[in-house]
Amino acid sequence: MPEDLWTLPSSSFDRLIQGTHMKLLLPLVALLLPAVSLAQPQQPESQPGLGAQVPRTTEVLVIMTAKQAVTRQQIMKVMPVEIRATVKLYLTGEIRQWYSRGDGRGVILVLDAKTVDDARAIMASLSKEKLMDQEYIPVGPLLPLASLIGDPGRQ
Numbered sequence: 001m002p003e004d005l006w007t008l009p010s011s012s013f014d015r016l017i018q019g020t021h022m023k024l025l026l027p028l029v030a031l032l033l034p035a036v037s038l039a040q041p042q043q044p045e046s047q048p049g050l051g052a053q054v055p056r057t058t059e060v061l062v063i064m065t066a067k068q069a070v071t072r073q074q075i076m077k078v079m080p081v082e083i084r085a086t087v088k089l090y091l092t093g094e095i096r097q098w099y100s101r102g103d104g105r106g107v108i109l110v111l112d113a114k115t116v117d118d119a120r121a122i123m124a125s126l127s128k129e130k131l132m133d134q135e136y137i138p139v140g141p142l143l144p145l146a147s148l149i150g151d152p153g154r155q
Helices: 010-039 072-091 116-123 143-148
Strands: 059-066 095-100 106-111 132-139
Touching (some): 072 095, 106 116, 116 132
Antiparallel strands (some): 059 132
């Protein structure tokens, strides 16, 4: 391949530029995403707490952590019943994903729920022994991405 870009046939030059753009696109998006998010004009009515727009909730994360005074023996005693109930919720689609916490202190569930109240209702069929603390986090689409595709309705 010639070293001088100006001597490349135009189709080769176009392929070189397109390949370079594709390799740089992901790091560029990752670099610019926080800036794009901060540069978006915010309407006062869409600023809950930290000034960000609230996405439509599509799922709810439930982080379950063993309570302070709970022993491993107490958890192991209810584990067979809890696992069967969790599998049933997974098979009905109410639990989309489930993970062990990396620190070994509990589990993280991704629920098919549109509100925290819906998630609490799903979780009511689990944890009858109340051995775990539960934190509910509603999640949804990453709204700043809309600015990358020029979607003014989402900005």
